[in-house]
Amino acid sequence: MLTVKKVLNNNVLVAEHPNYAEVILIGKGLGFGKKTGDHVADEQAEKFFVLKEEKEQEQYKQLLDYVDESFIGLMNDIIEIVEERFSVNLHEHIHIALTDHLFYAIKRVKQGLDVKNPFLPETELAYPKEFSVATELVDYLSNQLDLDIPPGEVGFVALHIHSALTRRSLKEVNRHTQLISELVSVTEEALKLKIDRKDVNYLRLVRHLHHAIERINKGQYFDNQDSLKKVLQAEYPVCYNLSWKLMKIMQQTLRKAIPEAEAVYLTLHLQRLSKQ
Template sequence: MVKITKILNNGAVVTENSQRKEIIVLGKGIAYNKKVGDLIDSKKIYKIFTPFSGKQKKLLLDTIHETDPIYFQISQKIVDRLKHEENIELVDSVYITLTDHLATSVERGKKGMFLVNQFKWELKNYYSKEYSYGLWALKLLKNQFNIDFPEDEACFIAVHIISGEMGNDIGDFQKSIDFIKSVTKIVRYYFNIDIDYQSLSYNRFAVHLKFFWKGMMYDRKSRNFGDLSEEILKVIKNSDIESYQCALKIKDYIEDKYNYKLNNEEIMYLAIHINKIVSDNRR
């Protein structure tokens, strides 16, 4: 059981965790007919915000005060499905920004005002998984508010998912798109092929690049230099010299653009993905 220290609304209260640090918990109707000092059933809680920065706390409190709890519940459904089906944990900040975005989108949608997403093509092809969850989220909005949103809205939701998935600010999204686009372009021009962006092999390549970019930008210290990469790299060089040479082109681009030196294991995985894309294309 949780003791209430402050009531924010019927679905949100302030309390303390086991370390006696302030936390904010959300749950459908958890504060209904309750007062400060009362206990609430922990089984009713669907989201806990643990200690966070002052800026994030203010944003969360503002969102709670100004937003219908139904938007928090829809956000939670999206987050829960990603966790259960894809084992993806989104950072808490995206839960707040996604909730606010959904509320704003519905208000616009009720007036027939829909925004165009300039990254629609990139999202559908480079982040197809996140885009598919964006489409699913539109069904939730349709069922709740009877509004038919265009695919562009699925793209906006996908951007929030991507930002939460990678733990970065939404502003980093375009940078990751530019990175994937540039690397894909190197492969296209090197082999002079038209890539099937809907293929499984390309989807895996895009996912690899997505997480490679995150590691390159934010997690360089935890790189694994791979004790097996040297021998496997020799096999790749001998069996598929073209894919290996293309991987080296990408290596040079990344070193020049991002001042990041790829290790053998990273070159190896690039070559493997490139080989699969090219093989599928030739078939």
């Protein structure tokens, strides 16, 4: 039996747990009639999670001030789907971040507003599994609420999922997606072409950029391509020079040194694209 510390609403309460200090318990009617000091069996809860940091506990309590109980229940179903698809226990912050995001997203849909997502193609390519699950979640929400949620939301939800899975801040995840989009735009301008987003060479470029950024951030980039670099510089000077321009943008955004070997890989990808 756990001791009730605070009732947040009829379905959500904060309880004292012998192993985790405070936990959030969620279940239909779980908080009804309960008061501080009462006992509650943890098996009565459909879901419980730990908000270890006091700041996150406070944020979640504030969330419940404006998000209705039925939506909280819906969000817990959604988060359970994500955990099942990836076979993980997600960082608890997703209960705050994703609930808050989707609550306002649905509010905008009901008001007839549509926030465009300019990074949708890059998000799908960078995080295909997250994007697939996000598509499932948006479809589920649309059916449950009888709403036509715009496709752009799939990208935003995918970024939230990736943030929770990797325990990287949403700000950092967003910055990487925007960086890839910027690099693609600079490439189009420099090569004077409109890249077909379904072209296999575009898919290869974006996936390469995504993996390169990951490796650079983790300090796992040890390639050496000096001999090939000189050949490409002579054979494809336009693409080679463009590769260095892209690397400079990456360096400014990531604030990390970009290995010179990256010029080789980028030049090869850019040369394939330039054939369009």
